[in-house]
Amino acid sequence: MHRSPFLLSLGGLLAMAAAMGVGRFVYTPILPPMVEAIPLTKSQAGLIASANFVGYLAGAVLASMRLPGSRRLWLLSSLAATAICLLDMGFASTMPVFLALRFLAGAASAFALIFSSALVIDRLAATGNGALSAVHFAGVGVGIAASAAVVALLLQAGAEWTTLWFASAAMAAAASLAVLWLVPRDQPTGQTVQRPDGTRLDLDFAALLAAYGLFGFGYVITATFIVDMVRGTPSLAHLEPYIWILFGLCAAPSVVLWTALGRRWGILRIYAVACVVEASGVAASALWLHPASILVSAVLVGGTFVSLTALGLVATRSGGGDPRGRIALMTVSFSIGQIVGPAFAGYVYEATGSLATPLLAAVAALLLAALLALLADARRRAVSPST
Template structure:
């Protein structure tokens, strides 16, 4: 067992370290906020401050993604990956130890940066380390860590909130960072392997297809963030569904765990862009369902569709970007994540304005679905250009 799980060259340990890093960077530093939001709205913050904290977290994530573009040397990538782990610990425990609004704003901003280090830089390290000729299927397993990140942190929060406060939940999550982060810290280390150390970046030429990918991923960022921030409150705000918000968020995580593996296997067979378009259309459907029905089953189905597509879309886009810029996957991964981050910053801001004006989520969901549909149309019109880069 030790030769498998503590061997820095073993594919199993590399993927496991990547999944643990995603649980820390995405689950704790980002999605745990959504899971704890109903409790914090009841006891600590209002919806406007929640939107501000979401946007400032995504702004930090955006800056981190942009920063990752310029990390060329392997040693620096590993350094900032480890810094990201440390950041996620301190910015998490701060939320459990104080209630100062300014400290919360700063913590969520810095946590966003740390999250990007684990998501973008960490994923590029995993992709570089894996020993497969085609890494699409393996990266699908890696990105399933986003689903695990939602499910694991939500289950922990549920257990803690049964007998304790949301402050205690943040402290427990900080302990989780130490446990999982230590393993990732150890495994994703600089090695003497020639293949790993010889990876060097080279200038990457942006063409029309890459620009289309970046814009489309921006619309996916918009589509992701509204439910990613407000889904439990959206469900709780529907008449007759009060109290089902937390269940919906758990379903998001559980449906997201196998989604990357399934969708990326399909991408391997039918082409990444084809599968991306299908996932985007299903995500749009999940966004619109709460507007048209109060049916419990359909709204829980909306949560399942959301978790089963947005996580896969992250994996599909970043894997495709990593293959296109194979000599330096962090470069295009960072560019894509930056556009995604812009969408995540913009969307909560217009959402808060529309929610406060109309006193419901309908107009926000309509606008979000419309923006995503623009991305679908533009990518569909350019999808044949994918084959200039790869067969899948």
Template sequence: MSSPDRTIHYGWHIVWAGTFCVFACLGLGRFALGMILPAMGRGLELSYSQMGLIGTMNFVGYLAAVLFCGALAERLGYRLLITMALGLIGSTMILIGQSSSLPLILLLYALCGMGSGAANVPMMGLIAHWFHRSQRGRATGFVVIGSGFAILLSGKLIPFLNDLAGEEFGWRLSWQVLGGIILLVALLCLAVLRNSPRDKGLRPYGEKTGPGEPAGAPEESRISPKIIAHLGAIYFLFGYTYVIYATFIVTTLINEHGFSPASAGNFWAVVGLLSLLSGPLFGTLSDHIGRRKTLALVFAIQTTAYLLVAVHPPPALLLLSITCFGLVAWAIPSIMAAMVGDYAGPFKAARIFGLITFIFAIGQIAGPAMAGVLAENSGSFAGSFLMAGLCTILGMLLALRLRPLAS
């Protein structure tokens, strides 16, 4: 049944395909918006509030998708659902690049958000099937760094496309090029992903055999409504805060600190580079010292990032802020996905992760909308970043109050 020990377990092929999936559905489908938005805003003469609304509509779509994608994954299979969702993202992004109507762009980006939710949540749930609890943090950590690769790419590619086509048309070309890349990733996921280790005659990676833990013994579900609510509150605070930074830091660097688009892109690329460490580093750390302690540490580092940029710092401290954000950028999604698998077990993981992601998505909707309104009224995003820092302090305290998972 199992492959020899010296061969690579197919679960790791699921991981690298999952990295590409997250690269496409979140990295390009969502986080590239921060690089495209300044030129797009000028080209379409958008206000800060309208720019914030574009980001919000993406999260509205994400919110709509996450409630049903767990059940849909069970009906269609993870592989087919993820492929279809990536196809939706790529298609809508290409159409956005051809649009000039703000209402149409809002509708298309909401559909793009639906695709992001319908790809990301099943992908994280799929890892719970392929990896035992002892290895789950590390595996999800490698999956979530796909967003970091996308930030690295967008930080360099989008300024290049703006120069190539001119600012007036460069943002349109950016949407279409990124959409085409996502369609290619959809084909890759169709070729590589599998719904269960049983499809390959395997057991989950890291599953021990022996008298202490019989081979193939299912993990017990320890989930409860109270735990779901607690996890949801933590994930809400992460969603509410990180998206303010991810959406508006480039705009802040350009409009409030006098950076050129290329220089701001270089700063954003630092986030992408450092974020490649965030998932594996903190996911593996959570396997060793526990999920709740690692969550609290991550929230503390995020607080530093947000409060630094809130005080109109010199460039050196702006770089420190971006360094802190990049270092932990995708740590919380990897820890939360692993933690849900720990509490709920692999067969309930996708549904429960979808539920807390619904709460997370409400935070993502509220975050950019509130930040845009505050900036519109004050003429600066400083107050928005201060608000984010206060919320992550609360997240740190809630993480420390999580009930430890019994062995």
């Protein structure tokens, strides 16, 4: 079955919106009413977020193995699993069930990311339409913005937190049905996938690997707790319906901007710049709890976190050696940063009543990531001065 490049990229956008924008990140706007109603402690909220990232790590490792069946089947199965996990969150009431469901949803989101990217980006590149891959990655921001708007409208209508999960499941299911039509069949992965060879851990890649993990830690605290922080601060509470929508709206077009800058000025240099911009956004909310600073934080962090994910993987593929082995190691490093961030922030938040210390730690992590990216760039240029 043939699909035009635009329809194919639209299918990728909807897959990313369902699995990542909704399945992975809708927890952020649902967290505040969920914490109040159950109730949950801040450390428990952080652990639930970390469980999702542990699942993402497990799913990414499993999805990189030689699996039977077609990539399309794995993609559709992961999208179905995402919708089911979202639905079941509305019926759950205990920590073990919350942790298990968010773990499974994290694994499903990793499968959807990997298999949708393999299906969509490979086909777009093969037809000379690689630029449309930005539409695919924009799905994360679109899913965040759309689910945030639905959550905000339901909260204003007096909906309970369980209804928010049910509505999120319905959104993910609707997007998945569209993906079923937009993304055509492919050949079984078991016929084409081979094991990657060993990966050489040279100094420039080691620096990039560490930078990617620090970025995972640096963005995820804001991405997990910004709505909860807004709700808990009287002078900011009026922004709750809008802050996560703004976050998603800034994420959606950001990949186009940052990758274009990367092509002009160098991927690793722009990666470092984006880390500094994101650190400024995190610092804005850490140092000054004011409507203006929170809006700045949403714009700067929302406008960089998806792009930094993409830039890191682009830098990995252009670094020489076996890209699959390197991408697997990058995924592990990124996941470790994401796992540690919410759990650390939740415990400190509960102990001190403030996110200032975890956010400042995130700022330091992002600035260190920028320095490491520049180190990796300098070493690559020393080896290949023409690049």
